[in-house]
Amino acid sequence: MPHIWDISAAADCAVAAVYDRRIVGAHRAPLQRNPRPVIILISMEPIFHVDRLNYGYTHTPVLQGITADFAPSEFVALVGPNGAGKSTFLKVLAGLLRGYKGSVEFYGKPVAELSSRDLARRMAFVPQETHMVFPFTVKDIVMMGRLPHRTALFDTRRDAERAQEAMELTDTAGLSKKVFSELSGGERQRAVLASALAQDPEVLLLDEPTVYLDLKHQIQFYDILERLNAERQMTIVSVTHDVNLAARYAHRMIAIRGGLFVADGSPEDVLTPQHLYEIFEITAAVFKRPDGRGNYIIPTA
């Protein structure tokens, strides 16, 4: 189907031109089983279109009128103080919190109207921490990611291939027979990422994925995300408290405070002393990284 490929390439180029400053490669990722021309053609639209989103738990409003678009292939970092609504926002995007007001569209369809299964085939969610109650192995965990794609009761060869590929990408293939609950924090989080990748997602949503990891594993984890974003054009939205790490990897940074987006732009634009004071109530010095990849901050008071 050379023609469709051509169209998709053109479409992607257009998307790249419209939405992203950095994407050069045009083709869909090799991870995609078969090129899905329909998706590619509508990918001119934003992946997520959020309009006046409100969400509250019982009596306390958490999100108070968020409006934003997320484009394909973006690498977005959501930052903000505790209780600002970062995780809540991410879970609304993931379709895990459905009683919201306003509109949240995933490729033009309201998230609340899509079934969990439809969503899980196209987006994956990585939580802060995962506890498994039964002695599942890493392989089992990764295979759970194939559930939304599986129609038969048992795993097909394709499931096994995808799982293997996901484990290799995250460097967990050697752990596949180990029991998940006996792994170290870094290994666990990589296994969870492998499970998410086995879903073959176009969008990866991560809720403070590196909060319990040491420095080496934080960098290792974000390196994998960077590769997925660069090589497979995977859209990544990650909530994090580590603004320096976010600035190093993300292309777009959104600051949330009090359930509102208070700053949205490149990490350089968002991480200014004034913003930091307004968002985190800290005084901080902002420096340029020696390697030229964004800024970093040092809180001074």
Add this chain to the structure above:
Amino acid sequence: MLCLVVLLITPWIGSTPVTWRNVIAGVSPDREIFLIARLPRILFGAIAGGALAVAGVLFQAILRNSLATPFTLGISTGSSFGAVVAIWLGLGTVVLGVPFVSLAAFVGAFLTILLVFFIARTRNALPTFTLLLAGVTLNFVFGALIMFIHFAANFTQGYMMTRWTMGSLDTADMNAVMRTAPFVIACLIALIWISGQFNPLAGGEEWAASRGVDVRRLKRTSYFIGSILTGAITAFTGPIGFVDLIVPHAIRLVAGPDHRILIPASFFLGSAFLVLCDTAARTIFAPTEIPVGVITALIGGPFFIVLLRRKRGELW
């Protein structure tokens, strides 16, 4: 692979007493004993054991707790309460196709299910912790009520109540088999069909939801299937403990926690286990029978204590 082995081995273990009985029946002319007394009892034991074990798997999966069983949720006790009330009111002799006591036990189980369900349910969720607490609380309440009725009842009734709450397969006949088998097998097939969805539930409800599982529907379906399986079996046998607790654990130790294997394997091991226990109950002190609940608890208790010692901290 292990699943296949288990599946191949368990029917053999289960059927061993059958072939052994068969030989006896061939030698002596009392085919009636074999066909009317023993075969239905073994068949019913197999169905009951399998159903209880599968109910255990279900509750452990949806409550994400290896100690969750129909008993923890108050269903067994609710069922006992129904039976005890029926005996107390002297309805024990009334027969409407099924023994009235069984009917009352089923109603008791069913009402308990609804009660626990509505106590625990919030506007749009079914929180695990509340569910367990509601179950444990109702266990105490029904336990107290049973004791009270026991106290108020006369000697004969008291004896019947004690026998009933001990759990036994001696009431089983072909009628009971025919009434429960189609239902249990249908449930089993349905559960195997959706068994893959129970796996991600081990990582939490959000984990399952983000892997495409309709968690609310899955929890409701399995809660009701599990409860009704237990209710239907307990109605005929009285509460038989430990099958629902031990069998899933044993399978997890041998074949791993994958529910696609765990559910069918638990059914077969549960069948085999209960039939063996019942055979022991019938033969150890022959011609006197001891309640099968005594055997399951005596085998199950120590087994479980060993398990607790070995895997402390990992079970929940």
